[in-house]
Amino acid sequence: MAERRVKLKIRRQNGPGQASYWQDFDIPYEAQMNVISCLQRIAEIGRTARGEKVAPVAWECSCLEEVCGACTMIINGRVRQSCTALVDRLTKEEGEVIRLEPMTKFPVVRDLIVDRSRMFADLTKVKAWNPVDGYYDLGHPAPVSPEEQEIGYPLSRCMTCGCCLEACPQVSEPSGFIGPAAINQVALHNTHPTSKAIASQRLEVLMGPGGLSSCGNAQNCVKVCPKEIPLTESIARTGRAITTYACRKFFDR
């Protein structure tokens, strides 16, 4: 019986701004393979399906268990984490050849690696941190109710992977839309008993250009979020908060 093989088609690019090109790979199958182990095998073998010697495909990964957000890429046309993309399921449900591409909403660095620094810059823009008094021992903190924790914990699992920005039709150069992830962080911090001290500053940012009003309600974000964060709820709640805040501000003049 022929040894089972795994076929991949990968869109490569040698550097920023350079032309992209496809390469085919054909590697031996192993039990419980995921896309990460395919890329590891490709690095070890160092040849395309036609036997041509090539540099290993460059890609980002770290935890391999879907908590770090590093390994986002487009697999068979869908944005997802590559560590949880199991070969058995992909070949059974989506076809014999596995297609890998880098995300399109971020500049390519090399092959499957893209530059997601704008997401971290966005977290700075919306001041997604608790403005505590400092790190000296200030005694027991204010209690947080179980209800507040049950709302906050799912939102706190955002690993800045970029799936939601990739899937969102409103995220583009012209629109400058900040995207679901940063809005979700505002929702998280604005419900925390002490972090909400600067809630209005965060809302002001989201009322500016590229802010929350650019959300078109496509709801692609919730479909692709690997942590199933209720992003549209975060966006809706924050939208309501902006409306209330804007009215209050208007009447406070």
Next chain:
Amino acid sequence: MAKQRVVVVGGGLAGLAATMKLAEFGIPVELLSLVPVKRSHSVCAQGGINAVNHVTRALGDSEYKHFDDTVYGGAFLQHQPPVKEMCDWGERICDLMDRIGVMFNRTPEGHRDLRRFGGTLHKRTAFAGATTGQQLLYALDEQVRRWTAEGTVTLYEPWEFLGPVIDDRGYCRGVVAQDLHSMEMRAFRADAVVLATGGCGAVFGKSTNSILCTGAAGTRAFKAGARYANPEFIQVHPTAIPGADKDRLMSESARGEGGRVWVPRKPGDTRNPRDIPASERWYFLEERYPQYGNLVPRDIATREIFDVCVNLGLSVVQGAYCVYLDVTELPPTSLKKLGGIIEIYEKFQGVDPRVEPMRIFPSVHYTMGGLWCDYHKNDRTGGLTQASPRNHMTNIRGLFAIGEADYQYHGANRLGANSLLSCIFSGLLVAPGIDTWLHNLPAGSAADLPASLFDTAAAEHKTQENRLRNSRGPENPYTLHRELGQTMTASCTVVRYNRTIEQTLAKIDELNHRYQHLELSDDSQWTNQSLSFARALGDMLVLAQVIARSALLRDESRGSHFKPDCLIPPPKSDDPDEIHTEARRWCEAFRRQNDQWLKTTIATYRPGGTTLSYEAVDTSLIPPRPRTYGLVGAEVIEQMWRTMQQEQDKPSARAHDAK
């Protein structure tokens, strides 16, 4: 004098805690990380963070008991003052993390909820679902972002640490590092350098660690003269799920919430576990350790799994160490608290643990050993002197090591949920000491030093890189790494025999030789991952040899270092007088073992080969005692030990017995 600055290498819990505290002091920090800091390996920690709290105190717990649990769990190999200080700070650290916004699970009144964890009888562990490391890390990441926005901290991601810069007086004055995208190499001047670079699971091939946990950074400091301590102490976590690319951790919190470990009583029972009735299941940890049950410390759990699978042939997967971890009987509230890990099992195994018991295997998980570092004992409290630069300084002046990269807190075996504590504690502890260091620096600021020191250091690393780029031969770094992992896993994990370790040392020699004939398949000058990997492989080979040689030389069993050939034979006679004599002999052998081996292994790098030596351990606060954890059948040892302690305190009593 120009402004002094600090370089922190590594943005996990320890590195970020140090950075935010240094920033609070107004000290500029340059933080280097292989990945955006919130992707650091700390993000993988699942179960929780330990601290004595109001609930446990009401039940008779104390910081002293946490301290005792930790050194007992570590088989007394830790210096005790740093551990005492850490336990004393536990609650304040959890309060701080709570205050900065970590989404801990809550009680109805809004306090942090608690769970039980391994190696203790108290519920000390605060948690955020089953992803606690992630929430802690993200909260620290947010604080550091605040300081970055304000200008005190500058992030360098993805940059790789290549080595320290050391001046002719032996002071560390900075680092050489490389931008992993542009491959630009440069020196960073600094008046103190903190290495918070984690553990070395990648040396073993597959582990629960992230890909970037190679131990290369610590090894580079080691090669530059920093001593390495207790390298042979590698924790093998009892419950993980193996995959093609890594072993995925199934947190101890599954057991903390009531999950039970079992095997079918009948060897080779091929029935679906759901069809095996309770009477035909052997809950071996519960039976052997009635007090601690499924929450015995990890080294003990792993060894019991080994014994059950290998010696008794009861593994549920042929040829592997595999047992069941069963959460099917847990109430929905407990299962909810385990959401994150249940998700991992479902995503990777395609099986719902709520319905069918999980199959778990031991896996390399944590590095107790690490760079040697100092501490400043406070003779009045028995803990540490705060704000002393001796805390966490390596033997290289101005170079500090914290977090999993140091060796300070866990001895021969780490208790679950103590690492999140030790990482944050060491980061917060080192910062005020560095502040003191900077104020008293004898040689001014690194910014004022001549450029030649830094240019020379950077040029040396460039030369080494070119040597690697120009290397020719048939060898492939990925293949060599795979072979390294296989040999290290075979001889230096759960069970160690000198003859197999010697085979591994021979294999490492062979791999070192083949490493000289590497050829990189990527000659790009841009984002060259195989270059970085091949360079780290060289460091992993050095570290692997240090680990294996230290394991070879330590002829005893202690904590995670288990040599069946070096076990003290347990008392087993049926005759009550005979068993007392056997127990006394056991205790005397235990004392002799401690006299010979209760010492820190110290590795010092020499180009021709590492030298190993041993250093005494400060056990002045809690004297070592046999580590039985209430094992059924071991009561006679505990009784005999108490008797012998009393005899020591009253020599006349022994003389009376002998008559």
